[in-house]
Every structure is written in structure tokens, then in C-alpha cells.
Amino acid sequence: MMIEHICAEPDIYRIEVPLPNNPLRYLNSYVVRGRDRFLVIDTGFNRPECREALFTGLDSLRVDLARTDLFLTHLHADHTGLVGDFARAGSRIFMHHDDYQYLVDSTDGSTWRYAEEKFMVEGMPPQDIKNQFSNQARKYSPDPSFTVQTVHDGERILLAGTEFQVIHTPGHTKGLCCLYIPDKEIIFTSDHILFDITPNIQYWYHMPDALERYLQSLDKVYDLPVRLALPGHRKGDTSIASRIDALRRHHASRLDEVLQAAAAHPGATAFELAPCLSWSMRGRSWAEFPPTQKWFAMGETLAHIEYLLHHGQLIRREIDGTYRYYTV
Ligand SMILES: [Zn+2]
Ligand SMILES: [Zn+2]
Structure with a gap:
């Protein structure tokens, strides 16, 4: 102690x-x-x-x-x-x-x-959402x-x-x-x-x-x-x-990463954009992220996407019940 x-x-x-x-x-x-x-x-x-x-x-x-x-x-x-x-x-x-x-x-x-339904329309596979039930x-x-x-x-x-x-x-x-x-x-x-x-x-x-x-x-x-x-x-x-x-610098560069990822992958979902950002996970790749960390990474990616939507720098389209993102 x-x-x-x-x-x-x-x-x-x-x-x-x-x-x-x-x-x-x-x-x-x-x-x-x-x-x-x-x-x-x-x-x-x-x-x-x-x-x-x-x-x-x-x-x-x-x-x-x-x-x-x-x-x-x-x-x-x-x-x-x-x-x-x-x-x-x-x-x-x-x-x-x-x-x-x-x-x-x-x-x-x-x-x-609410969060699970949101993550579903943002492209997170149902299995990943289920895995996250262990969330501390x-x-x-x-x-x-x-x-x-x-x-x-x-x-x-x-x-x-x-x-x-x-x-x-x-x-x-x-x-x-x-x-x-x-x-x-x-x-x-x-x-x-x-x-x-x-x-x-x-x-x-x-x-x-x-x-x-x-x-x-x-x-x-x-x-x-x-x-x-x-x-x-x-x-x-x-x-x-x-x-x-x-x-402030951290979030500015994060916003930039999201924009660059969206420009490189037009029509990507939030779940597809999340692995393009730099996460400090001791060298592990996105696929090796524990479910809880994927969940937090999704939430954080979505917060940055929402900011960019709100500030007119990204566009969202709903295609077959899934949200997809495009740069302006
Ligand atoms: Zn705390
Ligand atoms: Zn806290």
C-alpha cells in the first residue's frame, strides 16, 4: 500500500x-x-x-x-x-x-x-461488440x-x-x-x-x-x-x-490522421478508419488489440469523426444501415 x-x-x-x-x-x-x-x-x-x-x-x-x-x-x-x-x-x-x-x-x-447500437451502425462487427462484455x-x-x-x-x-x-x-x-x-x-x-x-x-x-x-x-x-x-x-x-x-496538439494531429485516412479510403466506416490511427499499444497490431481497447479506440475515433462532421470537414452517408465517411 x-x-x-x-x-x-x-x-x-x-x-x-x-x-x-x-x-x-x-x-x-x-x-x-x-x-x-x-x-x-x-x-x-x-x-x-x-x-x-x-x-x-x-x-x-x-x-x-x-x-x-x-x-x-x-x-x-x-x-x-x-x-x-x-x-x-x-x-x-x-x-x-x-x-x-x-x-x-x-x-x-x-x-x-445505446453505445452498442451506435457501434454497430459504425461498422463494428457484432462479435467484437459481444467480446467487450468483459469491459472492466x-x-x-x-x-x-x-x-x-x-x-x-x-x-x-x-x-x-x-x-x-x-x-x-x-x-x-x-x-x-x-x-x-x-x-x-x-x-x-x-x-x-x-x-x-x-x-x-x-x-x-x-x-x-x-x-x-x-x-x-x-x-x-x-x-x-x-x-x-x-x-x-x-x-x-x-x-x-x-x-x-x-x-491540443495531440488532438489536432489525431484529427489530421482521421482526415488523411478518410481521404485514402473513401467510404470507409469508423471501424475501418480506427486502425489507420496511431495507437500506443506497445507495438501490437490492431488485430491483436484486446476487445476493451478496441472499444475505447472506436469511441475515440468516433469522437474525432464527430468533430470533423460538425466542423464541415467530413461527410457521412448511410448505406444499407451503415455509416460511411468521405472527405469534403
Ligand atoms: Zn480515470
Ligand atoms: Zn475517467
Whole structure:
């Protein structure tokens, strides 16, 4: 178990929660110890390895869950999986309404069905869609029967004796929120800004042009005074602006790759375009991608295609129930 003491004022710790068999490797769960209350930011998956690491860490920091505020930065299961343990122990739970609603809507499987139908018309073979039922996000999801206090953009909230500002940064998910401590210029960036991996930007049925929203959300925090940035995965940094520049360049070159692939293969489906993009999968070819990685790659390709459609640089035609793409 790994705990890092990040700073004393406020008293912030990072618990490293392992994510077995996941390329993200671990989740950073942050703990702020106040005089009367505690704050925990994000939890790890709903699986024993995460539960063990998180609660051993919280015990050693003498965190009392009955006097804890749990802030869930966004709906993803690696951040929310263990919320039930907190709810049962009497913690207060904070989250943006949009992501809470998505979790509630997911209980009957409808959000997954939307995605599967979408991927089907985008040319993904039914067998690949079936294979992806092992997806960790689905398997280790939280039980969404918990109540939350919803937060909104710009809101200031006192958690563990420290004043935080909520910054709503849609893109990675519709309801993702960063937490910012204005006095200290510390920002918890969750999966909005990661430093040694690129946040995954997906197609979402309930958020048109997620990539455009994401780029706008990068602009939104670009000029924020930051001395310490604490991300949801991997290591943080002492500034965010240069990382934002790099993320913008990444998406610009991604958009370019999609356009070039569409020009080279007129009438290709999204599923046929996806392997033309460069994926950092340790030298593996597209055919060797595990189903879950193919699923994420499809979602990411679709987010870039949607941006190009929206900006008039690609055209889509429906042929026999399948979408095919052409450059303008
Ligand atoms: Zn995420
Ligand atoms: Zn994450």
C-alpha cells in the first residue's frame, strides 16, 4: 500500500489504488484531513484489490467515514466503484448532476445498449461488440443506489475545513468536475488533464461533439493560476498550461490522421478508419488489440469523426444501415 503526503496546509495525502490488468495502472485517491471532517476524492473500482488498498490507506490516516465527504469527480467506475462503502458508513457524497444521472440511467443497461447500437451502425462487427462484455467499467461499476448532493460550476464548497471551487470541465465525461483551492493554487484535475498519458475522449450519446466540449474545457482552465496539479492517474505537475498545449496538439494531429485516412479510403466506416490511427499499444497490431481497447479506440475515433462532421470537414452517408465517411 502506498500513501504519499503531498502537503501540510491543507493536509493532503494521495493513496495509490491499484487497477489490476488496466493500462491506467492505478487511481489516485486524494484525502484531505481537516480538524473536524475529512475529504476523499475518488475511490477505485468496485473490486477487492481496490477496496483493500483504499480502506487500508484510509485506516492508517485515521479517516472516520461517518465524518467524511466523498467527492466523485466523474462517473467512471475506476473513480466511483466503492461509493457504496462510503454511503453505508454515512459519508456525504458530492457529484455533478449530469454524471449522477448517467449512473442512474445505466442501471437497466440502456446506456450500454445505446453505445452498442451506435457501434454497430459504425461498422463494428457484432462479435467484437459481444467480446467487450468483459469491459472492466461494466464489471466493476458502483451500485448507483446512493444519494448525492449535486455540485455545479463555480460553486464554492467547504470540505474538510478548506474552501474549494468546483470547475465543471465536460469532455472526458459530461459531468466531470475539477476541484480547485484558490488560496493555494492547487487543482485536482481528475481525468480532465493527465500528465503522462492522454485522457480518453469518447463518443457520448448524450453529449454532442465531446471533443469540442473537451477542447473548450481545456481553454477554461488554461489561465488558472496553478502551483500544483493533482491528476486522477499517474504523476502530477507544478503547472497545467504546457500540458494543455500538448493535449491540443495531440488532438489536432489525431484529427489530421482521421482526415488523411478518410481521404485514402473513401467510404470507409469508423471501424475501418480506427486502425489507420496511431495507437500506443506497445507495438501490437490492431488485430491483436484486446476487445476493451478496441472499444475505447472506436469511441475515440468516433469522437474525432464527430468533430470533423460538425466542423464541415467530413461527410457521412448511410448505406444499407451503415455509416460511411468521405472527405469534403
Ligand atoms: Zn475517467
Ligand atoms: Zn480515470
